Amino acid sequence: MKNSKIKKFFGRTLSVILTVFLLVGAIPIVGVSAAENEVEYKYFLKEDNTVELTLYEGNDKDVTVPETINGYPVTSIDCWCFFHGKNIESIYIPSSVTTLYLSGEEGKIFSGNTSLKSIVVDENNTNFSSEDGVLYNKNKTKILAYPINKPDTNITIPKKVSEIGIMAFYSNKNLTCIKFDGNIQSIGYDAFSELADLKEFYYPKLVNGNYPFLLSCYTHVDVYISKDISVINDKEFAGSDVTLYVYNNSYALDWTKEHGFAYEIMEEPPIEKDLVDTNTGIKVDGTMDTDAALKVEKVENTFENSVATYDITLQKDGAVIQPDGAITVKIPSNAENCKVMWLKGDGTAEDMNAKYTDGCYVFTTDHLSVYALVLNKTILTGDANQDGIIDVNDVTYLQIHIAGNKNTDGSAFIDETNKQLFDCIDMNKDGKLSVADVTALQIYISQNN
Known part of the structure; x- marks a missing residue:
């Protein structure tokens, strides 16, 4: 009988001891190291003998996360660790910390720190980095946390x-x-x-x-x-x-x-673009409204000795607009030895100092308007193609024009509205260009060569 009571006593005692042991094991370990920043944390010792910080209980404005607690490396920080740290202004994260709560949700850790101005990460940390007080992943392709009170x-x-x-x-x-x-x-x-x-x-x-x-x-x-x-x-x-x-x-x-x-x-900011009018081949290139469209009209020649006149505009939604700065204009023409004149609305004209390059008259302007190609020399009698030489090429050019062929831009080979040019080609002076003028031109060439 006595032995039975002793067995029951030891059995009950062992049961109590085991219960206490289990209860103690379930309570997070509180740091008791001599290091000051260790005792300010509650933490959990994980199975791999690394520490996860669960709660900061200190009152410092500048908080330094410890690298170790009681000799165990601090590798992770729980979501609510700093949540109640309303006065924390800066947090330093050591190289040992590789996990901040859950991957992808690092920002939650600092969401309650309303005074936080800066997060700094040790440069040797393998998972995280910082710049100017902002928390990034290691290669800085992802912003993890921007301090709430960063100034x-x-x-x-x-x-x-x-x-x-x-x-x-x-x-x-x-x-x-x-x-x-x-x-x-x-x-x-x-x-x-x-x-x-x-x-x-x-x-x-x-x-x-x-x-x-x-x-x-x-x-x-x-x-x-x-x-x-x-x-x-x-x-x-x-x-x-x-x-x-x-x-x-x-x-x-x-x-x-x-x-x-x-x-x-x-309004969209102006951009660099180039536009081409398909009928005339005229091009503009420069800074202009992103929705700008080029419009070119061939108009009547009114300027003396002009061989072609164009009204060149940029338009947006049907309204005329101007470029945003200087643009380059290129006007194709077979007529050499011309100058480009800007025909202003007040009746005056201005030489655009155009250069003849690769079959085009090229000039720059910040204001598109009406431009005339004007011969800068007297047209020779019979010079149908206006190359300054009277020869069989002029005969052919006149024949092509009379046959009704057009330039690639749809214009006539010879601009009959140019009075000076017309008078020099109308060889029989009957007021029209015909086969009779071709014959007269052939005779004129044979007599003068």
């Missing part, structure tokens, strides 16, 4: 950055303008939500429209959307007061109308 008001996200992490800019207090220098491959949820003072946002080209950019901003935001944007999330700008600045004939304008947001139409 900058404007940011241009570098071209190298192709991803924005979950809650990366969440609740930022100071940013008023956000721009992107490149395209974004993906964005995490709430990346730019609840921004306190944002006023301007330049919408980036998003390759994968997985989450909206702006949600529930606290101020009115002007959002600028370029013409090459072709993806906008259907839930974009929910809970935000925005005006969208878009371009005519753009995906963004159609999307804005469909979703009922206030918008303004922007």
